[in-house]
Each structure stands twice: as structure tokens, then as C-alpha cells.
Amino acid sequence: MHQALRPPPQAPIDEAVAAHVERALTDYLASRHADMAEAAPSFGSAVASLSGFVLGGGKRIRPTFAWWGWRGSGGSGDGPDARAVLRGVSALELIQACALVHDDLMDASAMRRGKPTVHVEFAARHREQGWLGEPDRFGAAAAILLGDLALAWADDMFATSGLDAGRLAAALPPWQAMRAEMLAGQYLDVLTQAKGDETEATALSVARMKTAAYTVERPLHLGAALAGAPAPTVAALREFGADIGLAFQLRDDLLGMYGDTAETGKPAGDDLREGKRTLLMSIGMAADPVKAELLRSALGDDDLTEQTLSDVRQVLVEVGAVAEVERRIDALTEAALAALLRADLAAPADRVLADLAVAAGRRTR
Template sequence: MEGPIDEAVPAHVERALTEYLATRHSDMAEAAPSFGSAVASLAGFVLGGGKRLRPTFAWWGWRGCGGAGDGADARSVLRGVSALELIQACALVHDDLMDASAMRRGKPTVHVEFAERHREQGWLGEAERFGAAAAILLGDLALAWADDMFATSGLDAGRLAASLPPWQAMRSEMLAGQYLDVLTQARGDETEATALAVARLKTAAYTVERPLHLGAALAGAPAPVVAQLRAFGADIGLAFQLRDDLLGMYGDTEVTGKPAGDDLREGKRTLLMSLGMADPARAELLRAALGDDDLTPETLADVRQALVDSGAVAEVERRIDALTETALAALDRADLAAPADRVLADLAVAAGRRSS
């Protein structure tokens, strides 16, 4: 795509990903033809949707801390931060498998797609085991390719070295958050503190905070600016996840791409559910519905109403507003260059108000 990167960051990210994945698919198809079709499915998954939020936040972190909007450096940074979408792909593919989710972005999840492929071909063994194995391997491949794409983006050695702390922290925090998520479900932990810890590690850190940190590090930003950007990102990332929790319960499937109530069926102990279960009058209904694979539309409707009546929905909305306010205050203290200051403020508000 031609034109200034600032004017269409997601589109430029899409182009960078398309070019990179085409090259890797070609290489793999030649070296291991039987793996080529699997790699094509991964590429289709990566390019099949998404808001490209992580690269967008990283780009504006770079721009706000003095990075140029055009030129060879800018193109290298754009290619580098585009690799964040491959980390996201790893997280989604593995998360869907762990949660036994059937749909993602309105299409079958990767493990479901490959299980169906097994059945269609009449292969030996269990289709579900094959689907799970394929999803694990393709998620791992996405994570490996994220490192490869970043390392070969054209960034000089100094910038690559400066980017290592946020890049390494982001990967580790994402995996820690996923583990804490499944551990919380296994333990049946209903506490608000744990729900917030999962949200911060699993989503907030690698969706907003660390991408901003990465962009700032690539621009050589001073420690006080990095600290304010991270504070902004942590709060906006948490607001993003809280909105996601509400959409998971009340969103339109045609818009979100996932069945309403999926988090409930999967037994997710979100802040929304934690607050609802704190109400003794509704706790029994909510606990019984958590993890119910056979959840009926009627029970889902009862749960939705119980969360409203308990005040949980209103409290989550209040927290989204409060987080947005504190985030914007941190952004103001960061004193970023224009137009990044305005763009990030707009992104912060949009993160808490989105419908998908």
C-alpha cells in the first residue's frame, strides 16, 4: 500500500503481514509440501480479520516518542511491529483450543478446522486429537515467526537490543496470563483480584502496554516517558478486556464473530462474573451456569438479567470509564509529540466503547 503510514496503519500492517507470510509459505511449501496447506491455513487465520491494535499502539508509541513517520527507519519499524500480530495469532489459536471454542471471527477455529479435515480425508486415529495437535503446532509456528519477522525487519542492532526487554516481557506475560486463566478455572477462584490479574496479564499487557513500551524503546524514549506510556497502556488494556467481557455476554454474534455466552460456557471467571457472584441472591444461578456446555438460551437470558440486577454490569461500565480517565491523565503527563497524542487519546476512548 502506498501513502503515509500515519494515515492507514492497519492497512500497512496488513500489507507487511501478507508479504511476509507469502514468502514463508512459499519456502515451507517447497521444503515440506505436506505442511504447505497447514501453513496456508495459518496465513489465512492471521490475515482473516482483526483490528491490528497491537501494531497500531506500537507505531504510535514510536511516533509519539520522536520516531519519523516516513522513510527507511519508519518502514523497518512498521515491519517490526507488524510481527505483534503473529504473537496474537499464537495466543488466539492456543486459547481457542484450551477453551474448546468452536468459532473465531465467524469461522471455525483452527483445531475445529483441522479435525474436520481429518474426518473428510478418512485418516487414521481421532479427528479431535489431530485437530488439537495441528493447533498447537501452528500456534507455536506463529510465535516463532513473530520473532523471525521482528529480527529481519531491517531494524539496526541498537534498536533490536533496545527492544528486547519489552518484547521478551510481552511474550512471557501473555503465556503467564493464559496459564493463570486456566488455573483460575481449575481452582474455581471467584475473587475479583484474580479476575483482574488474569485480565492484566492475558490482555492488557500484550495488547496495549507492552506494544507502547516497544514503540517507545525503538524511539529511544527516556524512562519517565516510558513509565507514563506503560501506565496509560495498562489501564487502557484493562478497559479493553472489561469491554470484551461485556461483549462476550451481551454482544451481537454477527458483529463479534463468537457465540454470545461463550465465556460463560467455558467457565471464565471474569470480573463481570466475579462481581455478579458476590451478590448472594444471584450467586447460585451464576455458579451453576459457569462451565455449562449445555447452556440453554433461557438460562443465558437469566444470567444476563442477574448480572444487570446485581449491579455487576453497571460496575464494570463504571470501571471502564474510570480506567479511561486515569489512562488519559497518564497520556497527558507523557507529553507526546503530535499527532500521536491525539491519536492515542482517540484509541483509548474507542477501546472502551467498541462493539466488536
């Protein structure tokens, strides 16, 4: 299995949240892999691939926001409660793994984090072994099942984290809402592509449901609920999270069009090939009826050439779509920071979350 970076033994969680999350995931997945390898050896190698996917990259954004939601709402940074919360919020990465594995399959993406996606990996395994049937169908089946397993294990890891019954009960509403909203956002994404809906309102709705809610808003809500935060604090944190989550997705849209593949781990232009009507594309198509035809013709083009991608990039700059998305990222960040002040969080969470908000809009991968 992947050997995750472990934090120094005495490093406080506050100083190395992502590394502590990595260790919690490594330990949990090692235990589950051992159980599955013993019960069903043939499935053990598949589980090892899922573990490698979960531990093979990622910024651990969701657990980080959940942790600071806990700390800012009065939760301790050390002790048994803190360690149970850390294990509990680490389970968010398994929900993320489910979303990514299934999303890559639905979008027919070939790469994730610079490596073959799960369905591509298992289709290749089928071909190499000369098994019966269609390799691509086998790869799809494996991705569906492993994504489902990740979601099931997220529930298991959270439930067995060591949180007491009262905290588990308090966390249940945001946990359930987060799972449902993530799946609803995935459906809205594919529905929008199928209907060819180009409106800004729909693009924003997909971005809020698919990314903003379960990336920032609900993790913060989860952390606050675990700490027993009062309703005004929860409301302000959710407002902050919704705006930062949307800014995060809008930056992702720009990186999907203009980012460096070496940094993002995905080929530039993948959103175009997949036919995604992002806010960037919606603004571009509404800005110039003539140039919109080039943008529409590129959407969903599996054989997208470098020249066409370059032309699309140029058009989006010329019609002001890129500048408008950048403006909205700045406005969302400003509104989020105002909401954060209203949350009146304890230090150092107030400062850390402000820094995370700014970083979410400026990231390069």
C-alpha cells in the same frame, strides 16, 4: 492465500497503519509459505491455513499502539527507519495469532471471527479425508504446532525487519516481557478456572496479564523503546497502556455476554460455557448470595441454553454488575488519559492515542 487490503501506494503510514500492517504481514507470510511449501509440501497447506487465519480478520490493535508509541516518542513517520519499525511491530500480530489459536483450543471454542477455529478446521479435515486415528486429537495437534509456528515466526519477522542492532537491543526487554506475560496470563486463566477462584483480585490479575499487558502496555513500551524514549515517557506510556488494556478487556467481557455474534464473531455466552470467572461474573457473584447460585451453575455448562443465558444476563444487570463494570471502564479511561498527558508525546500521536483510548472502551466488537 488471502488477499489483504493494501494501502494506496502513496498513503503515509500514519494515515493507514492497519492497512500497512496488513501488507507487511501478507508479504512476509507469502514468503514463508513459499519456503515451507517447497521444503515440505504436505505442510504447505497447513501453513496456508495459518496465513489465512492471521490475515482473515483482526483490528491490528497491537501494531497500531506500538506504531504510535514510536511516533509519540520522536520516531519518524516516513523513511527507511519508519518502514523497518512498521515491519517489526507488524510481527505482534503473529504473537496474537499464537495466543488465539492456543486459547481457542484450551477453551474448546468452535468459532473465531465467524469461522471454525483452527483445531475444529483440522479435525474436520481429518474426518473428510478418512485418515487414521482420532480427528479431534489431530485437530488439537495441528493447532498446537501452528500456534507455535506463529510465535516462532513473530521472532523471525521482528529480527529480520531491517531494524539496526541498536534498536533491536533496545526493544528486546519489552519484547521478551510481552511474550512471557502473554503465556503467564494464559496459564493464570486456566488455573483460575480449575480452582474456581471467584475473587475480584484474581479476575483483575488475569485480565491485566492475559490482555492488558500484551495488547496495549507492552506494544506502547516496544514502540517507545525503538525510538529511544526517556524513562519518564516510557513509565507514563506503560501506565496509560495498562489502564486502557484493562478497559479493553472489561469491554470484551461485556461483549462476550451481551454482544452481537454477527459483530464479535463468537457466540454470545462462550465465556460462561468455558467457565471464565471474569470481573463481570466476580462482581455479580459477590453482590447477591442467592442469585450467585444461578451464576455459578451456568459457569462451565457446555449445554447452556438460551433461557439460562438470558437469566444470567438479567441477573448481572439486576445486581449492578454491568453498571459497575461500565463505571470501571470509564474510570480506567479517565486515569489513562491523565497518564497520557504526563507522557508529553509529540503530535499527532498524543491525539491519536487519546482517541484510541476512548474507542477501546466503547467498541462493539
